[in-house]
Amino acid sequence: MSKGETTPSQTVGPYLHIGLPWPDGPYALAEEAEGGFWIRGTLYDGAGAPIPDGLIETWQADPEGRFDHPDDPRGAQAWPGFRGFGRCETDAEGRFGIRTLKPGPVPGLGGAMQAPHIDVSVFARGMLNRTVTRIYFPEEAEANAADPVLAAVPEPERATLIARPAEDGYVFDIRVQGKDETVFFDI
Amino acid sequence: MSTDPRADGVPLAAGYQRDHEVHPPLDYPGYRSTALRHPKRPLQLLPHMLTEVTGPVLGEGRIGETDNDLTRQHEDEPQGQRIIVHGQVRDSDGRPVPNTLIEIWQANAGGRYRHAVDNWPSPLDPNFSGVGRTLTDAQGRYRFVTIRPGAYPWGNHDNAWRPAHIHFSLFGQAFTQRLVTQMYFPGDPLFFQDPMWNSIPDEKARQRLVARFDYANTAPEWALAFEWDIVLRGRESTVFESEVDDG
Numbered sequence: 001m002s003k004g005e006t007t008p009s010q011t012v013g014p015y016l017h018i019g020l021p022w023p024d025g026p027y028a029l030a031e032e033a034e035g036g037f038w039i040r041g042t043l044y045d046g047a048g049a050p051i052p053d054g055l056i057e058t059w060q061a062d063p064e065g066r067f068d069h070p071d072d073p074r075g076a077q078a079w080p081g082f083r084g085f086g087r088c089e090t091d092a093e094g095r096f097g098i099r100t101l102k103p104g105p106v107p108g109l110g111g112a113m114q115a116p117h118i119d120v121s122v123f124a125r126g127m128l129n130r131t132v133t134r135i136y137f138p139e140e141a142e143a144n145a146a147d148p149v150l151a152a153v154p155e156p157e158r159a160t161l162i163a164r165p166a167e168d169g170y171v172f173d174i175r176v177q178g179k180d181e182t183v184f185f186d187i
Numbered sequence: 188m189s190t191d192p193r194a195d196g197v198p199l200a201a202g203y204q205r206d207h208e209v210h211p212p213l214d215y216p217g218y219r220s221t222a223l224r225h226p227k228r229p230l231q232l233l234p235h236m237l238t239e240v241t242g243p244v245l246g247e248g249r250i251g252e253t254d255n256d257l258t259r260q261h262e263d264e265p266q267g268q269r270i271i272v273h274g275q276v277r278d279s280d281g282r283p284v285p286n287t288l289i290e291i292w293q294a295n296a297g298g299r300y301r302h303a304v305d306n307w308p309s310p311l312d313p314n315f316s317g318v319g320r321t322l323t324d325a326q327g328r329y330r331f332v333t334i335r336p337g338a339y340p341w342g343n344h345d346n347a348w349r350p351a352h353i354h355f356s357l358f359g360q361a362f363t364q365r366l367v368t369q370m371y372f373p374g375d376p377l378f379f380q381d382p383m384w385n386s387i388p389d390e391k392a393r394q395r396l397v398a399r400f401d402y403a404n405t406a407p408e409w410a411l412a413f414e415w416d417i418v419l420r421g422r423e424s425t426v427f428e429s430e431v432d433d434g
């Protein structure tokens with residue numbers, strides 16, 4: 001098997017709701033656990049209309065910047081009540097929400113630290129492959145300024161990757177296309 | 188061999204191979220719904236760092252007893268041709284991907300989904316939900332029992348029909364390996380007009396979505412069998428020194 005012989009992606013299609021959502025999907029942090037907040041947002045298409053047949057998935061470090069995974073060189077470590085992974089289908093108004101903890105800074109390349117961030121996959125009818133973006137935090141101005149991924153994004157678009165504060169956490173809207181189009185990554 | 192130093196001197200794990208040429212473009216006019224649902228700005232390159240080379244490890248607790256047998260989830264059996272769908276999940280270097288969650292969803296034998304917005308005139312089957320999940324074993328192998336899904340019409344173009352398919356969702360072992368795709372059946376006469384199929388640029392890559400009829404694993408007087416292997420992205424060659432095979 002040589003490089004490139006991977007299985008191609010196909011769209012989740014219009015009926016993703018029967019296969020993908022989980023009742024506890026939005027809870028990257030257990031419902032009853034302390035210190036959690038919501039990241040809420042709306043998924044919009046290129047005409048500014050909400051996307052009601054989409055799905056958001058999130059993956060992130062724990063508050064110490066570690067991952068419960070064998071490829072974390074510091075060793076897999078579980079944070080009580082924390083899965084690190086969230087999944088939420090969009091509702092009829094394109095809205096989603098993930099309950100989680102704030103990740104800590106995460107080691108990057110060449111000795112640089114990355115600012116606290118959450119990786120996001122977006123799936124939807126009309127998307128032949130997922131799109132990937134990142135959520136950064138508004139109160140981390142200093143760490144964000146030093147973050148190597150943010151630094152590579154041109155200034156006017158960078159703002160699309162930074163969540164806004166809200167009463168119960170943060171707001172992070174995702175605009176797939178058009179004015180204020182969210183920055184998406186080649187993963 | 189090189190390693191990437193991280194903040195306190197411990198190397199990062201190797202990243203994953205990029206395989207864009209295999210996947211459909213996000214902007215594909217033949218599938219009309221892509222028009223307003225693809226980014227217009229170029230994607231920004233994201234180096235694979237810790238968040239990308241790790242991923243959720245979703246375990247046994249999520250799998251129920253009949254989750255891998257879609258014919259046993261109701262009081263009676265569903266209508267249609269009973270089939271076994273099995274195969275191996277591995278990476279593009281041939282390494283099996285063990286203990287990883289696979290989720291599937293599909294239409295019933297008449298091509299109808301149990302979904303509120305699927306209302307074309309084909310009956311629902313009270314004995315079929317069309318949803319399954321399983322974990323791969325230590326060799327990356329998986330197995331479902333289900334019924335063969337029917338083709339169904341949609342509104343993309345005049346007289347548009349989707350070839351029969353089963354939707355598959357895979358996590359692999361890293362955020363970068365996440366894959367959602369569809370498995371097709373050999374010899375389907377509907378491929379030629381299907382934009383999902385045609386959106387895959389390379390004909391050989393399209394064929395990798397087609398299961399193989401597997402007579403050897405057919406269960407006599409019970410079920411036909413189809414074999415479908417799934418290949419996720421492999422690691423880049425930058426690895427820990429300790430992982431280098433010196434044998």
Ligand SMILES: [Fe+2]
Binds near residue numbers: 349352
């Ligand atoms: Fe489908």
